[in-house]
Amino acid sequence: MLCEIVDRHGGQATSLLQILIDVQMRFRHVPPRIMTALAGMLHLPRTQVEAVVEFYRFLSVTSVGRFDVRFSDSVTDHLLGSRDLAARLCQRLGVKLGETRVDDAVSIHLTSCTGLSDQGPAALVNGHVLTRLDGDRIVQMADFIDQGMDLDTWPKNWFKVEDQVQLAGLLLEGELPLGASLERALTLHPADIFSEIDRSGLRGRGGAGFKTAAKWRFCYEGEEGAVPGDPTIARYVVCNADEGEPGTFKDRVLLSRNAQDVFEGMTVCAKAIGAQHGFIYLRGEYRYLLDSLLRGLKVRRLRGLLGRNILGVEGFDFDIEIHLGAGAYICGEESALIESLEGKPGHPRNRPPYPVTHGYLGQPTVVNNVETFAAAARIMAYGADWFLSVGTPESSGTKILSVSGDCERPGIYEVPFGSPVSDLLRRCGADDPMGVQVGGPSGTFIGPDEFERILGFEDLPTGGSMMVFSQARDVVAIARSFTHFFAHESCGFCTPCRVGTSLLGQLIDKIAEGHGTPHDLIEMTQLAAIVKNTSHCGLGQTAAHPLMQTLERFPERYQERLKTLFFEPGFDLDGALEVSRQMTGREDAHAHLTQSG
Amino acid sequence: MTDLMTHKIRIATTSLAGCFGCHMSFLDIDERFFTLCEHVVFDRSPFTDIKHLGEHVDVGLIEGGLCNAENVSTLREFRDHVKILVAVGACAINGGIPAMRNHIPLKECLEESYLVAVGIDSPQIPNDPELPLLLDRVRPIHEVVKVDYFLPGCPPSAEVFWTFLTDLMAGREPQIPEAQIHFD
Amino acid sequence: MDQKTLTIDGVELSFDPRQTIMEAAAAAGVYIPHLCHHPDFKPHGSCKLCTVKVNGRFASACTLPAAEGQEVLNKTLELNQLRTRITQMLFVEGNHFCPGCEISGHCKLQATAYGLGMLDSHFPHFYPARRVDASHPDIMLDLDRCILCELCVRASRDMDGKSVFGIAGRGMESHLVVAAESGALVDTLIEVSDRAAHVCPVGAILIKHTAYEKPIGQRRYDHHPIQAALLQEDQGD
Ligand SMILES: Cc1cc2nc3c(=O)[nH]c(=O)nc-3n(C[C@H](O)[C@H](O)[C@H](O)COP(=O)(O)O)c2cc1C
């Protein structure tokens, strides 16, 4: 059994994570003896196997239930009552959140945003996606689970995922003929491909906005003194489909309706930089897309668009492999992603060196976002001018946005760069919102007086998440949820993020629950600066953004929660006596403590 | 702090979940105690047997962390009455040795001590209202009140006490030199 | 060959282009606080105690390559306050009861705290429940004190060729694991002569039967502030 799984993945050490994902599916956990066996079969230290199992949330040392339910725990799911639904399911099934029922029938967890914010509350059951959950479905679901009903027999529409494209533009309108952009690329030298992409002004769509052409060129040219395009050097193309930023789901939609564009963009990149191997790193939450993506790749191989001698060009060999993630936001960070591709825990690497020179297996590697590849494909086919006709000088083209939260028409909006936020708010039917989280929790929270700010690298950069919050929402609760998200997703590598994000979580809890003092706000601000300034990677560096940005914009919302007192404990003091009270049966005056002195 | 120079500094001390080691170490300033007494008077303290704090106390020295409800009340009485509250010693600062029980659930601790351990003939968890109830975890004092100064050490050496108090008497911001900082 | 130079706190020093800022500083006798760095091992960059400012931006001295003209700030009030907070995070994250710790007086975490003038732990304590492993006849593990610096991981992998240690888990749940299905150190290949058994900067990996050999007053950092002691180590003495 184990041999079969290992063989299916080629028996490579780099496939460790892929193998473990299958082991988890098969055995509902990864038993210690299997870790030992795998270490032997793959010639890996056992510690690495254990490290991987315990790093990824979708792998576990103890058994999950035959039905393993994971409720999406994004703030947008909260707004739709997800926590309550999870609690009700737990209650009906008699199982504690985060635990497995004694009969092994079911386990229920919360999980970070599953990328379905426009059709939540969402959940995963054994890796399958459930959308638009409600109280009735929870009741039925509990029955199905108790009766052990196969997922195939559950109502089909429960699993329905809609694209919800509300506004299409350069990338989502029309269809790019299969191979069209590759054919053009084949007529060009690498240098001309770079300059065409460069002229289009395309910048990375994953958030940081690095110039795509420059990245490709660095990868092709290699380090100082190297021979540009040296054919003896293995290079890699990696598509970042980890899409973990809460509130983002545009890569999901691109991969379900425009996957060929993405494959084509990757192949163009391979042609330009001289790569033979490509990877799509698909987040575990999107596993349900795997089969259709694999079919799409097969189509390309049949059409001679992937594989050996692509489109008949002697020596142009390139193929794409899909690697699954397993529940780790940090694996969207490119160097952590590469570690994960190599079958390791997703710890971000030290930089320099950068992936363009030392990426997958230490080889030059291009990592781009799904949308970046989709855009590159169309730019190759239609030309830089076509792309430049939309957007601003700093930010050419369009941006695909994932809109969710308090609005009438959530979904996908492809807007020209340079559009003001207010435009989008009108389109999606959000009247008089209190604020918008642009670019997800690691991005920028803006208030009403900033709605005329424009989307673009020159003002509000965004990976694509747009969460709208109405006046009825509590901004402190929103910041609190995001802060816990980062603490939950911190990879644990560096001290300030590992410990600091948890401490920030404690502080915001204290304030939100009405036990904070002005002293705590100062403390929080100072701690936020340390976490931001000293963390190893973008996760820690942005983890305090939600707190600081909402505090800056809505200080009164924080102030009104503060006690005027000098000091209050950050834990429930009277609660700390509860065990003693129970064990002694005492309830006298001395058996209690007040929270404030 | 200037008014401290004109009248005697009132000091109160107490031991919460501590072992009195810090107090003993304080006494190790030996003959300097006489000099000290020219400048300070002791309020509530094991040195004086005064049971409750006076109205205007300048400095409160707290030895020990918080292991029960009474510790919390005493600490709060100190905070309410003293100008400068000082956490003295490892236990006050991080819970110290008593906090080594923290990773064992309190229920287990109590059961082990009063119900199941060998040699117990009338197993019962003491529930006399006179006895303070235990907190589920031992806590350092800065988690419950605002603390102004910390004198680390187990115990802090006599030199640390002396440095701290002479700085105060001279009206200086107390500054413990690196060579005197010890956690053990 | 033209000498390359950078400045640390305004003082110019020359460096070899393959050096990191930490290495260049150590070679010139400048102490930059550090815990996960050790001159014998590949830079790791996780503790962040070595945070400096390079041309106005925060960076880790142990991993950033030295470069011509860098203006490095090291011994500033701002940086030392920040390092104190990071050290305090390491204290509250584990269970550090120095009075009862075999390594007290020889501990780099403790000595680093002294060097920074740290008097308290500032943050609330987590008091995690961690493992003690006394299964091995010569070596003892007390994970209460592990600061996740991965020095033992690197030593066992890169020097001993055994990969006895690893870090598993994520975030605050990260923890040291050993290469044995039983989870017990005695079932691994470690020997007391291994480098990994001696590299721990704190009291998490201890050699049995050697505790408290030196009386208080004669321990490594009793009279030797960490600056001097660590500079010696970094310069290869
Ligand atoms: C914590 C963290 C998470 C990230 N997650 C993603 C992600 O899910 N998808 C993505 O494309 N980029 C993500 N990024 C950015 C990548 O590191 C990288 O910059 C990007 O994939 C480069 O592609 P681009 O140039 O096409 O944008 C993340 C960065 C950080 C720091």
Ligand code: SF4
């Ligand atoms: S900042 Fe956070 S996520 Fe990034 S390396 Fe440090 S611990 Fe890991």
Ligand code: SF4
């Ligand atoms: S490891 Fe160091 S800091 Fe931790 S308890 Fe021991 S001596 Fe103290």
Ligand code: SF4
């Ligand atoms: S056991 Fe020691 S050397 Fe190993 S990671 Fe922990 S602190 Fe570092």
Ligand code: FES
């Ligand atoms: S010494 Fe540089 S990060 Fe630890």
